[in-house]
Amino acid sequence: QMQLVQSGPEVKKPGTSVKVSCKASGFTFGNSVMQWVRQARGQRLEWIGWIVVGSDNPKYAQKFQERVTITRDMSTSTAYMEISSLRSEDTAVYYCATSNYFDRYDSWGQGTLVTVSS
């Protein structure tokens, strides 16, 4: 079955970067779109961006355009989301999810808690 396994929790200082991984199995990674969203405590889900895996074409929400990089490694069926210049407001659970192009999210990773604190 479709499965996405994310890397473990991170604690980072303001101004630094974090890179979260998402390893896919049970489906054809190259035919998918890997989505990244985040959920701060008590807040609604917020879309960060996606990567069309086959064409290696990322797209970002304007809010994150300057600070986020989404990549993928076809050899390991893994997607990555890196966010730089971290601030306390970036403290959240970060999720990867898989979909087709402009489609629902079929499967989600378990989430990665990123805590930004001095």
Add this chain to the structure above:
Amino acid sequence: DIVMTQAPDSLAVSLGERATINCKSSQSVLYSSNNKNYLAWYQQKPGQPPKLLIYWASTRESGVPDRFSGSGSGTDFTLTISRLQAEDVAVYFCHQYYVIPQTFGQGTKVEIK
């Protein structure tokens, strides 16, 4: 950006009774070329990732109990749980995947009365 607004924020329903959650989008998510509404519903329990329930506004995901149903078109949508079970206690939220940035409702917390 399309703003997704759910109502109510929370509701308490007796076991076996109906729960109804509404979701309104600030712009239509109906694509006229294929007559599909780009709207999904998810269930999220504490400490877990969201789980897909409904997509294209009314198509139930495989394995989802038939007490869950979705309806609506354009800008107004509804998720109905026909006979609430204890395991349905969760937060439910809608999601538009019609345009970028994709956006989500604020969530509706469903509890047992």
